[in-house]
Amino acid sequence: MQKFDYVIKDEVGIHARPAGLLVKEAKKYQSEVRIVKDGKSAVATKLMAVMGLGVKCGDTVAVEVEGADEDAACEGIKAFFESNF
Amino acid sequence: MVKFYGKPVYKGIAVGSVVVLKNEDQKVKRRKVDSPEEEVAKVERGVKMAQEQLQALYEKAVVEVGETSAAIFEVHQMMLEDEDYLDAIYNMIRAEQVNAEYAVAVTGDNFSEMFAGMDDDYMKARAADVKDISNRLVQCVSGNQEDGLNFKEPSIIVADDLSPSETVQMDKKKILAFVTVHGSANSHTSILARMMNIPALIGVPLDLDKIHSGMKAVVDGVQGEVVFEPNEFVCEEAERKIKKEQEKLQLLQELKGKENVTLSGRKVNVYANIGGIGDVGYALENDAGGVGLFRSEFLYLGRDDFPTEEEQFQAYRQVLQTMGEKKVIIRTLDIGADKQVDYFNLGKEDNPALGYRAIRICLKQPDIFKTQLRALFRATVYGNLSIMYPMITSTEEVEKIYAIVGEVKEELRKEQITFKDPEQGIMIETPAAVMISDKLAQMVDFFSVGTNDLTQYTLAIDRQNEKLDDFYNPHHEAILAMIQMITDNAHKHGKWAGICGELGADLELTEKFVKMGIDELSVSPSMILPLRKRIREIS
Missing domain, CATH: 1.10.274.10 (PtsI, HPr-binding domain)
Known part of the structure; x- marks a missing residue:
């Protein structure tokens, strides 16, 4: 499993549209991508669950990637977070 | 045939089929199924x-x-x-x-x-x-295909109440009339109805469960009544009235191209109030001399994030280019009070009309303001732009605005972006601004009186409270005395004064305004020609 922590810099947090883009990004990979915040976790391919985490600006989330292509997936998702959140 | 009465906000007549918009959830019944x-x-x-x-x-x-x-x-x-x-x-x-x-x-x-x-x-x-x-x-x-706001045929819209963003989303060509159970004469739906020449009735005591989409109806904004499932006689009568109205409009069309001048030769500028790019066409069709109030907040409504500088710039540029040489007065953001936008996170206020709104937001959150100013200044080179600031109460506010404008101009110069210096004026819509209008006139290029807010602040009457409609006297002598004072103070310093509130279109007051010395009246596009007719009758 690959893992990284990320502090959200976007003013409104993981809001609807970028969350939707994240879903699209996560679906590119075979690996399962999980977003963890305060012990709650959501699979990144599930839009409402991701939005339901209520991730706000300044929050730290842990991103866990597990599966066959986890190295590439982790790198891709990390780059996505950096340019969108 | 069932008849209901309501308060008319635009005196037109419409015959057509009904679309009921329900805010509440659809009533779905639980059924046990075999498969x-x-x-x-x-x-x-x-x-x-x-x-x-x-x-x-x-x-x-x-x-x-x-x-x-x-x-x-x-x-x-x-x-x-x-x-x-x-x-x-x-x-x-x-x-x-x-x-x-x-x-x-x-x-x-x-x-x-x-x-x-x-x-x-x-x-x-x-x-x-x-x-x-x-x-x-x-x-x-x-299998119920009725798709909320996207109905196929021109229809009479029946609803409990309509929010500004709902009204914005609708295709204006497909609205024959509005009929709402709630709403006040000064709500945005009412203002929009007047602007778009759409018959509208508010405060109609309907049971929405008994009115169905597809029903036929006649809306009579002159009598203030709506008839559902009308008989032949009622329909014929309505069609006859519509024809008569059209003939009247035809007559007004003949006034196109004529000057707004009284019999004794005094000229008044008659401009249009518009709320979006789509309305520029209405303004020109009705022969507007310019745009006296472009409500820029419509760029911010009905979306879930701030409009970018580029989006705003494109919108302003388009309006300026369409209007050509004619003056276009764009009012900076007037969000707050009855116009709420989620992403501004304004929070709930006990007293929004006296709260965090308009220029107050812009001065507290200068980033929002600067984005708009940058877009506006970039657009100056495409036409005849004037900028107008809303909700002014003090000279300090004007100084603060000018300081921010100075920063924006400096930034643009550094980026080598060309711009012209636009006329800058203010809305006079608080009693405070009226009382210091002598000082303010020395600082700005023009005044435009927002009579709706000025009346509500002067008479201490909430525009949104329909119970108070009876107390709301727009012809109150206090308001008229204020308009005289504003005009005199503007002229004393060689500036011009106009009216862009609803009162500007009140034909009963036109003569009074002209005699007061008002230089400009900015009204809904549909009121431009009737107003011209009235001005040309004044001695």
Whole structure:
């Protein structure tokens, strides 16, 4: 499993549209991508669950990637977070 | 045939079929089913249909309002693909053996409650999105094709009440009339109805469960009545009145191209109030001498994030280019009070009309203000732009505005972006601004009186409170004395003064205003020619 922590810099947090883009990004990979915040976790391919985490600006989330292509997936998702959140 | 009475806000007549818009959730009944798999298949087909509708809406919105604003439909599409949401629906159908509509409605409520319960205003507002997609899905599943705001034929819109963003979303060509149960004469729906020449009745005591889409109706904005399922006689009578109205309009058309001049030769500028790029056409059709009030907040409404500088610039440029040499007065952001936008996170106020709104937001959050000013200054080179600042109460506010304007100009110079120095004026809509109008006139290029707010602040009457409509006397002598004072102080310092509130279109007062020395009247496009007719009759 690959893992990284990320502090959200976007003013409104993981809001609807970028969350939707994240879903699209996560679906590119075979690996399962999980977003963890305060012990709650959501699979990144599930839009409402991701939005339901209520991730706000300044929050730290842990991103866990597990599966066959986890190295590439982790790198891709990390780059996505950096340019969108 | 059933007849109801209401308060007319625009005196026109319409005959057509009804579209009922219901804010409340659709009433879905729980039914036990024998074959859950058939219901699951129904949901699957419904999802497909809903996705197609959303795709069509998205494409339409991209063309009409741009990609950023259209993104909401893309998000709705993604929500409809959500595995948890769909699994919850399928599980419920299978476990409880219930009908598809019911499972969708209940699941929608559950997910929407999850968002409503979050401690984040932005996410709370997403509850409405979940409701929206669930309602759409229920409609698709049940085969009820009526798609809310997107009706196919020109129709009479019947609703409990309409929000400004709902009214904005509708295709104006397809609205024959508005009939609402609630709403006040000064609400935005009413103002929009007047602007678009659409007959409208408010405060009509209807039972919306008894009115159905597809019913025929006659709306008479002169008598203040609406008749559902009218008999032949009523229809013929209405058609006859419509014809008469059209003849009157025809006569007014003959006034096109004529000057706004009294018999004794005094000229008055008659400009148009507009709320979006789409209204520029109405303004020109009605022979407006310019735009006296462009309500820029319409760029901020009906979306879920701030409009970018580029989006605003494109909108302003388009209006300026369309109007050519004619003056275009753009009012900076006037959000707050009755115009709420979720992403501003303004919070709930006990007294929004006296609260955090308009220039107050711009001065407290200069980033928002600067983005708009940059877009405006960049647009100056494309036409004859004037900038107008709303809700001014002190000279210090004007100084602060000028300081920020100075910074913006400096930035643009550094970036080597060309601009012209526009005329800068202020709205006079607080009693404070009236009392210091002598000083303010020395600082700005023009005054424009916002009579709606000035009246509510002077008479201490909440515009949104329909109970107070009887106390709201727009002809109150205090207001007229104030307008005289404002005009005199402007002229004393060689500046001009106009009126852009509803009062400017009040033909009973036109003569009084002209005699007071008012230089400009800015009114709904539909009122330009009647106002010209009135001015030309004054001795």
